[in-house]
Structure formats: C-alpha cells, structure tokens
Amino acid sequence: MRRLALTLAATALAGPAHANLFDVFGAGARSQAMAGAVAALAGDAMAAFHNPAGLTESPSAFIVGVTGLFNRTSILLTPRPLGYDPKGYGANPSARADTVEPPGTAGALLGLSAHPFSEDLAVGVAAFVPFEGFASLNTHFADEREQAFSNRLHYELLGERLESEVITFALAWRLRSWLSMGLGLMILPGAKVTAPVYARSATDLTQVDINARVGTEFSRALTAGLQVQPFEQLRVGVAFQDEVRTRIHGRSEVQVRGDEEQGVVFQELDLVTAFSPLRATLGVAWVAEGGFTASLEGTYRAWSRYTDNHNESGGFDDTVDAKAALEWPVGERTFARAGVSFTPSPVPTQTGRTSYVDNDRVGFGFGAGRDLQVFGQDLTLDIAFQVQALLTEETRKARGAYPDCAPGVRALCDESPDLAEDTPLLSAAETRGLQTGSPGFPGYTHGGYLVAASVDLRWRF
Template sequence: MKALIYKVFLLLVLFGIAAHADPLERFGANAAQVSMAGAGSVLETDYTALYACPSSMAFGRRSIGAGFMASFNRAQIRLSPRPSGYDPPDLGGLSPEVPYASRLHPRHGINSTDNVTGLYLGGTVNVYTKRVKVGLMVFAPVSNLGALHTKFNNELEQFFSNSLDWELLGSRLSNTQVMAGVAVRALDWLALGASVRVMMSSNVDTSAYSPNLNTNYFVLKGNASSHAAAIASITVRPLPGWMMAVIFRDKEYTIVQGTSEIQVNGLQGTKDYPMYQKMKMVIGYSPRQVVFSTSYKRNKWGVALDVAWQQWSIYMDNNGDRAGFHNTFSPSMGAYVDVGMGFRLSGGFRYIPTPVPDQTGRTNYVDNNAFVLGLGLKKWFKLKGDHRRVCVSAFAQFQFLQPRSVEKKIPSPYQTCKPGVKGICDEVPDDLKDPQTGKRLPAAQGLQTGNPGFPGFSSGGWYGVAGLQVGWRY
C-alpha cells in the first residue's frame, strides 16, 4: 500500500497537477465537515485530515477512501443599466481605445457561475508503528479539469467578457488538490502533523513572428515546476471525548508568467523590432489560514466548533495585484447524533463573512457574505463481524449568498484611467485635443467609461454541493 501511495504521489507530481484555490476550505474536506458546514476539522482521522487537520490522522486507524462531489448554483450578478452619455466615443484616429459601440460582447450579468465536480481519493498507512501515519490525498475535478480562468476586475474586462463574475466562487474552486503528509502521536493525548500541497508554477516564453495580419507563427518555450505549501497542526485530547486542534495552512496559488518576443513584418529597422511583452497571471489564490477546532463527543452524539481566520489582506487577483480585501473570522458549528441501525445524522451552520469591501470604485470584485447550512447522513457497515469498518456518507451543503448591492461613487474630480487610480476613471482623457484646431475635443469631455460594473450591480443567490464518500478502515 505504501508503495502504491508513493507511486501515485510521484506520478501526480511529475505530471504537474496543480493544487490551487480551495474547494476543500470553502465547503469542507470530508463528508463530516461538509455536512457540519465546515465545523469538525479535528474530527476525521482518515486521509481527508491531510487538509482538515493532519495531526488528527495519528488518532485514527489505517484507511483508504474515495468519494464524489458536485456543485450546483444560482449565484447571480445583475448589472445596473448604464446611464446615457458615458460610452467611450468614436474619435476616429484620435480614439484612445476601441469605441464602446465595437465591443465584442454586449454587457451582461450572469445567472450562475462555474460549477465544480470532483473525485476524492486517498489513504493512510502506519509507518513502523501505529503512532506514525503517512497519507496521500487527491481531489481531482472531473469536469473543468485544470481550469485556468483569468479576468480583469476593472474597466479592461469590457474588452473580454464585458461582464462580472464571482471572485471567490466558480472556476476558482475547480482545481486539483494533491497533498501528502505525516502525523505523529507523540503522547496519548497529543499529536503533531504536517502535510504539503503541491502546486504548479509555469514559465512560458513565446516567440511570435507575424508576417501579416492573418498569419502568426508561435514558438513556445515553457517549463512547469512544482512547489509546496505547508499545512501543520497540533491536536490534543485533554479529556476523554474532547479534542482540540490548531491548524495552520499557508497561502497557495498558481503563477503563470513569461515573456513574449514578437517580430512584426514592417517594423524592422525600428526599436519595436522585436517587441517584448511581459505576462504574469496569478490563479486561485488562497490566503493563509489559522483554524481553531474543537469537538466534544459522547456515546451517541457530538458537537463541534471551528473558527477560521483568513489573511485575505494578502490576496492577489489574477493580475498579481493586491485586491484590498480584509482579513476575516469565520465561525462554524455542527453536531451529529447516532440515530440507530448504524446511521448517523449530522448538520451544521457556518457564517462566511466576505473579505471584499464594497466595490464603489474602479474594481469589481464580487463576493457576498454567506450563510451556510450543511446536512449529512452516514451509515456504518460491518464486515466479517467486525464493527465500524466500512462507512458510506452522503452530504450536502447550501451556501446562501446574502444579497448585496453596490453603487459606484461619483469621483470628484474624476481622473484619467492609469495605474494607481482607485475611483471610476475616464477612459477618454478630457485634454485630448484636435491637432487641427488645437482645441479640446467636445466628444472627449466628461466622464467616459465602459467599466462593466458601472454604475452599479447587485449579487446574491446560492451555491450548493452534494456528494458521497466511502471509507474503509482496515
């Protein structure tokens, strides 16, 4: 088993499967945690503890498991109608950008965002002694595998989707998670654990040759490398039935960067031959987290309480810019009860405060407070007369996104769009002059913006997941 786990781990790393964003954090790492709305990090001792609380593995038995989850949502964004007179005009050869009438896509809201469908797989084994366990866990999306979606969160997005999308939901959650770790039960009541999440970084340099407008030739020189983000935890059992843990998860993200060297026919002999353009994209940024988790259980019931602190203030958006989010505390609580015949019913509640401040300026990060309800049902099966060897768990979780409306503030005075400007900005500078007359162009006067979030938007709806997990403790 150890050899198999090791080989699978190596294969996954060698093939550069990325681990980024956090479906496990957003919903929970296992059936118990999802059904208790994120509470109970300390409870599970199988392979899912590699994410939830690595040290708790040391308190459990060897196990393997697999599972499946799928999300569904109606996470809507509605855009306010644009007032008239703000469209970037067609100034012919003087237009500083493509006129608004020529956008490829009409400005539009969304009725839902991307879903995630994924498989869990993993296991734990003893190493020499029952007090030391190693484990491997993979969460792999079935659809949207390896999704790499980026967007702009300001007026530039008008040239792409010309829409808004959720910053912390959607495709960001549809990413592979690969982790391996070890847990040591140092004392009967104390265990230490650590795991690593493997992530991919890519450096992609391109050389392009463009002999004419219709033809481009590319040469790609890319290399992918992996790096790791740590998870560490301490679990204590101060009293029978009472467990406490502190879990630290380091920040993680995937970065794709490189340089493009472009040769355009006709520019030879100028300093623009060749042109060099830098590219840097950050995908699926998850901030540092510290989670305090505690649980208390009696024979037929148990309760759990988690509080997660997340350092959203370091969050970087797709362009590698600090987004100006604030740190949050997210509490969750859950309970379970054995209802007989090997069935266990669980449920929980969590509040996820949004780290995203009101987007009254230039940026359009969309996120809402979420009220989370979880539900689950677990069934134990006996094998060969032994008790509690195989379990099947069904789970569901609904995240209700608190309605939110945003109105852009009227900037006074408004500024021309350039790096560092925070407010809604003017894409057609007022001081643009007609070289014939030397006078300012009347059509350039006033604020002109095609920012998709202008003059406001509202967001809300819900995001749900459901799934099934099977575990075998041997």
C-alpha cells in the same frame, strides 16, 4: 494575438491549479455535513486538508466519493445611464451582460490514510479531481479593461475557482497519548513560458511563427497542525496553512521582419489563476460517551495579501469565519450530522475602479454516515448536503471626482481624459465628464446560493 498565443501555450501546459472547493464546503462528506468544523476531531484521510494532526486518530482507510456542486449565483448589472460611454464602446466584442447561474461542477474525492510503520505514525492524502479535467483556468480583469473581453463580472473567489482539483499530502505523529502533530504540503503547479514570435509582416498578424519554451513550476504551501486532548471528552485542534497561488508567468519575444530598428519587443505575462490565503484555524470539540460530538471552530484568513488574476493587489481584508457542528448517533451504527457556518467576504465595498464580486455566506450542512459490513470488509457510507447562501448585496459606484485611468488608480476613473479642443479622433465634447466602459458601472447586484452534495465510501483495511 501574440499575447493570445503565449497565453494558450501557458494554459495548455500549466496543468492543474489550486481550488477552494474544500475551503468552501469542507473536504469529504462528513466534513461537509458538519460545515467544515472538524479541525479538532479525529477523522479520516480528509484530515490531511483540515488538520494533519488528525491523521493519527484516523484508521487506515481508503476513501472514494463523488461531489456535485450546483451553482445558483447571479450577478445582475445595473443599467447604464446615458452619456458615459467611451468612444468605440459599442464596438466591444461582447455586449455588457449579466452573469446568471454559471454551470456547476462535479468530481471525484479520493483519500488515503495509513499507519505504515507504527500506530503513532500516519500518512494521508486528500484530493478532489473534477470529472471534466484537472482545472478550469480563466482569468478576468476586475475593472474597465474587461469590457474588451467578456464584458461581464465574475465571482472572484467562487464560481470558476471551484472547478479545480485540490491535492494535499500530510504526515502525522502521536507524540503523547494526548498530543499529536502533523505536517503536510499543498502542492500547486505553475508554469514559466517564453514564446519567441516572428512576424513576417507588421501589417498582417495572421502570419506569425511561434515557438515556446515552457518550464513547469510548483508552488508549495506548508500545512501543519496540532491536536490536544487534555481530558477524555475535550479535543482542541490548531491548524495552519501557508499562502499559495497558481502563477503562470513569462513573456513573448516579438520580432517583426524588416523592423530591425525596433529589435525584439518583449510582452510580459503574469497571471494568477488561483490563490489560497494563509489560514490559521482553532477548533474545540466535545466528544461525549456514546458518540455525541459538538464542535466549534474559527479560521483566520490573511486575504490582505490577495492578488487577482493579473497579480495586482485586490486590497482585500483579512477575515475570521466561524463554524459549529453536531454529530450524534441515531442507531447502532448510524450517525447524523449537521453544521452551520458564517463566512464573511474579504472583498471591501467596490465603490471605485474595481468590481470584485463576493458575498458574505451562511452555510448549512447536514448528512449521515453508516457503518457497513460487506463481504467481511468494514465500510462506511457517508452522505452530505450543504447549502451556502450568499447574502444579497447591491454595489453602487461612488459619485465624485474621477481621475484619469492609469496604473495604480483605485477610484472610478475616466477612460477619456478631458480634451481642451477637438482632435482628429475625438471631439472635446465627447471627452467631457466621466467615460467608463467598466462592466461594473454604475453598479450591480449579486447573490444566490451554492449547493454541494456528496457521497463517500470509506474502506477500512
């Protein structure tokens, strides 16, 4: 209960967290239609996310849009065999259950690009703000500890991770007619929370007094990029974003009346509600006369430094994803767009203690944009749809030796170390063999798809 109070205080004051909706689908309708393969292209304010250097090629414009995300992913748990329940398993607050088609999300896209002092200097902002609030901060354990909470599995990098806002700022210069560079920041807030707790009775924890000392923090991730145009039709883009995480940390300081001998008890809290890895992108685009554009792109992501909700290393693998896209004119002022992507999962096969859930994904995007003149103002309307198909995967825990559960153990572990003889609380028979209440035991099947739909309106000024 004391930790709960601390967590609530931290969550209420932490503010928005990082999210990867842009990472998964791309920023803005044009990028989403092209499966995100836009690092080498002249763009709009969304270049602040994809490649800050692209801002120099962006007209001064304001973008407002709406994005809806439909989540059709599921995690189905394999039925448990008999005889593996730890003592008291049936008394868990929640029954073990599948995770089926969690709710989607929707939000507003906002962007601004401008050339305030010179055509060779550009600034840009790109943001996604969910309608239902800045962020949904939910943490879970990926192992047997989750049985005491939701008793389900959760998508580690999707799902709730897509329900948070994204805000990036960038500044770009055109150094030469063929070379531009950009620098930017992705800023994520965090919090440090200290909660002094005074319990009037050691036996009645409903009667406690709680204070809080909360300090907000910011995590900053540098973004940078180059765009090179060696000749008229060819564009090369290189983009970089440093690693960034949303972290809520602190401790509760618990005093119990009449227990001066124990003194103050400290309970540490260290949560990471979002993590975006270091990424480096290389994109190449061919822009033909008349506006036909073809783009190829690859992105390296350093997932090996990933830490999960409880700031424990996930043991993930670095990945390289690939994208390809086309944009072509279909009328005097209308463009059609399409793109495909393949995003390998950084999560290794979960045969051991943890049950991180993620899938390889194949993405398909398509959409269109049309330039408009309304009351003498130059507008562009862009629409996009993108499907991310999660390649179905069945995870099965490995049979073999089962070490006792302890910090640092990675193998499927035994929650009830084998006893040589009965104790007042446990019979030796109840402890023999493997006992685990991990919701991911003995396995699970996961897959489905995500659909994003976006409409943007761009006003050039």
